[in-house]
Amino acid sequence: MADRNHPQPVEYVEVEEQEFDLQEYLRRYLRYWYLFPLFVVLTLVVAFFYLQITQPIYSSTATLLIKDQKKGLGGGQADILEELAQFSGNKLVENEVEILTSQTLMGQVVKDLGLEVAYQTRDGLRTVDLYRRSPVRVEPEIITELAYEEPLVIHLVDSTHFRVNDESEPRRFGQRLRNDWGAFTVKRGDAQDLAYTDVQVHFRDPKALTEGMLERLTVQQPNVKSTVLSLTFEDPSVQRGKDVLNKLLDVYVQSSLNDKNSEASNTLKFIEDRLGLITGELSDVERGVESYKREQGLTDISAESQLFLENIQQNDAKLNEVNTQIQVLESVDNYIKNAGDGAVAPATYMINDPVLVSLLTRFNELELQRERYARTTTANNPLLETVTTQLANTRQAIRENVQNLRRGLDVTRQNLQSINTRFSAGLRSIPQKEREYVGIKRQQTIKENLYLYLLQKREETALAYASTVTDSRLIDAPVSTVQPVKPKRALIWLGAGAAGIVIPLLLINALFLLNNTVQTRDDVESMAHVSVLGEIGLMKSAKEKGGEAVIKMTSRSAVAEQFRALRTNLQYLGDGRCRTLMFTSSIGGEGKSFVSINLAASLAYSDKRVVLVGMDLRKPTLHERLEVPNDRGVTNYLIGQSSLRDLIQTTPVHPKFDVITSGPIPPNPSELLSNGRLPQLLSDLRQHYDYILIDSPPYGLVTDAALISEHVDATLYLVRFNYTLRDHLKRIGELHRSRRFANLSVVFNGVNYGAGYGYGYGYGGYGYGYYADEKESKARTLGERMKRMVS
Structure with missing residues (x-):
């Protein structure tokens, strides 16, 4: 007894960190092979119905050229349209992209085509x-x-x-x-x-429809070095896609023409107003000349007066030009002060300073651009704020330039006036009548020159207004694709097939990640550091009652061979002389009774006398599995009511296989096991049997197994595949390290030798039962055999 209480230590299994096992990893998925064809079929069916329900989307494309008006023009036309020229290059293209994708233009398209x-x-x-x-x-x-x-x-x-x-x-x-x-x-x-x-x-709500259509409109610049834009619109209707692009281009062209004509119209109005004023002044001067000649009787002017007159006319023409420039500058200054309040734009043709002309052109362009953004964007739009800032800076630059030019023109006017004073002094020698006539004639010439100048500018402006053309040209008319661009059928089918494979992979990985039960023998050895004495496979056709709880040990089934292997491995327990074995587990349902019954049967078939003692006094099951009565048993012996000879019962399994059932369920199982009669029971049994197998309660639930373990040679701890929690393995490891149980070893029970392990054998659930022998397996159909191989 002393040797059994202090058994020799069982070999401590040190499991090294294993490398990645590809075959084991693949077997994990092969165990659930049926999920892959199931989900592939399911996703393909979903893809089929998706393609049937979804409307095909076609793409319509048009190409637009944004002209650079500063290039490609020559001669007088370039001079006439110089003020109307806009920016070229990327800035121009970026502005036009914003205009083409504005809600104003698309809203007009929706209204014109009646798409509501x-x-x-x-x-x-x-x-x-x-x-x-x-x-x-x-x-x-x-x-x-x-x-x-x-x-x-x-x-x-x-x-x-x-x-x-x-x-x-x-x-x-x-x-x-x-x-x-x-x-x-x-x-x-x-x-x-x-x-x-x-x-x-x-x-459809026009605003929501406009926003939705803008999301389907794409305007791109294929080449950053060119001013060509590619417009693409996607729509279920081929004809509607073409109509939307055509109408959008029409609305865009008309909007551009309206902006250009607005500037030309303002300039023409200013010139007409000036012409009306000059015409009245010229008429008054001509009538004054006619009246003076008639009253004074003048018919000719002397050569000297003619010379003075010519000099004074030339000087007066310069002075008048300076005054005109001053008036133009004043109109420019007034326009800049009141821009945006309905002020008439000044005539830039009358400004000789190129810097001021450039600034005014820039100012007008920014004003038009700000108006377009104000119509198409919100007040807080960064583009609108940027244009407003640029407009203010340009306004300040124009006013400073006007002031500088005005100061220069004032100096020039003073010089011309002093020259006129000198010429006027020369005319004092001319007779009064002739001098008065020269003065009147000079005013007539000045008004005539100014009138002709304004007439010329009016015709130039009218020509520019009449010849205004759009700054864009349609290169390729809208063309739609023959095949729909959405949904991409090949991609949908491919994606559905891939999803049918990926979804099961994810599900299987999720199952393994969420599964906290023991799956492999490596889990036992790596977490518990206890040797696995044997593995028992899973049987599919197990039943819970009767003799079917015992495997046919004469058969060549896989489970019978595994019990023979377990029987052989008993010689490696301790010093090889362990004959009293206790079966326990962490919780119920891990197969203690089944393994103990069949191991006892295997030992009996090897000509060993075996007794199986049912010491699960709380929930006995041996009598049901072996079909023997349980009216008396271990409980009766422990309380002193029966002798050992009265408790031993033979089993129908084998003549050398006896059993002692647990007997009636006592109210105090732990006290009975510790009352001192258990060692005597085991001592008497050792005298008559080669092996004593004890079916004990789960160690993880009650302390009965700990009380029994003090009197046995070895403990076989049952761990069940896909049932025992991984946390229970840590408890087994603690028991092994603390030597609480003598010669502790693990029996890995209920292993599913399906696709996950590469075998086709096994036994059923906790109810247990016969596995088909060779004759029965041969009689199965091909479908059943294939199912057995992958299950």
Whole structure:
């Protein structure tokens, strides 16, 4: 007994860190092979219905050239349109991209094409767009909120009648209707056939529709070194995609022309106003010359007076030009002060300073650009704020330039006036009449020159206004793709097939990550550091009752061979002389009774006398599995009511296989096991049996197993595949390190030798039962054998 209480230590298993095992990793997935074809079929079916339901999207593309107006023009036309020239290069293209993608232009497209009302019908699972093919046309007058949420369904009865929604009363085309959707008129559409008798009319909010269309519009610059833009619009209708691009380009061109004509119109108005004023002054001067000649009787002027007159005329022309420039500068200064309040733009043709002309041109461009952004963007838009800042800086630069030019012109005017004073002194020698005539004639010449100058500028401005052309040119008209760009059928099928493989992989990995039970023998050895004495496979056809709890030890089934192997490994326990074995586990259901019964049967078939003692006094099951009575047993012996000879029962398994059941369930099992009669029971059994197997309660639940372990040679701790928690392995390791149990070893039970392990054998669940022997397996169908191989 002393040797059994202090057994020799069992070999401590040190498991080194193993390298990645590809085969074991793949077997993890092969165990659930059926998930892959299942999910592949499922995802392909989903892809099929998705492709049937989803409307195909076609792409329409057009190419637009943004002209650089500073290049490619020559001669007088370049001078005439110089003030109207805009920026070239990337800045111009970026501005035009913003304009093309503005809500103002797209909103105008929606309004012109009447896209607020869309027509669709159902063709099986597919939705068919009836753009320009609808047999009906709805002209809304009042639209309610319900119309934006639910479609209006029109059922065609014949060529002249229709029904609305679920109404039974037919109505005539052209009749004005009023219902929950609003007020509208239904007319016959462009398509006169009745191929589609049910038409869904969708009313769309113009703002939301505009935003949605802008999301489907793409404007790109294929080459940064060019000013070519590529416009792409995606839509279920090929014709609608082309119409949207064509109308967008038309609206864009008209908007550009309106901006250009606005500047030319302001300049022409300023010149007309000046012409009206000069014409009146010239008429007054001519009448004054006529009256003076008639009153004074003048017919000719002397050569001397003519010479003075010519000199004074030249000087006066310069002085008048200076005064005109001063007036122009004043008009420029007034325009800059009042810009944005309806002030008329000054005529830049009358400004000789190129810097001022450039600044005014820049100012006008920024003013137009700010107006466009103000129409298409919000007040806090960074682009609008940037243009406003640039406008203020340009305004300040113009005012400073005007002041500098004004100071220079004042100096020039003073010099010309002093020269006129000298010429006037020379004229004092001329007779008074002739001198007065020269003065009047000089005023006439000045007014005539100014009048001719304004006439010339008016014609130039009118020519520029008449010859205003757009700064863009359509290179390629909208063209749509033959095949839809969305959904990409090949990609959908490929993605569905890939999803059918990836989803099971993710599910299997999730199962393994969430599974906290023991899966492999390596788990036992690495976490508990205890040697595995044997493995017992899983049987599929196990039952819970009767003799079927015992394996046919005469068969060549895998489980029978495993019990023979376990029987052989008993000689390696301790010093090889361990004959009293206790079976325990962490919790119930891990197979203690099953393994102990079949190991006892295997030992009996090897000509060993074996007794199986049922010491699970709380929940006995041996008598049910071996079909023996349990009216007396260990409990009776421990309380002194029966002798050992009265407790031993033979089993129908083998003549050398006896059993002592637990007997009636006592109220104090732990006290009975520690009352001192248990060692005597085991001592008496050792005299008659080669092996004593004890079926004890789970160690993790009660202390009975700890009390029994003090009197046995070795302990076989049951760990069940996919049932025992990994945390329980740590407890086994602690028991091994503390030597609480003599010669502790693990029996790995219920292993599923399916695809995960590469075998096709095993036994069933906790109920246990026969595994098919060779004759039975040969009789199975091919499908059953294949199922057995992968299960």
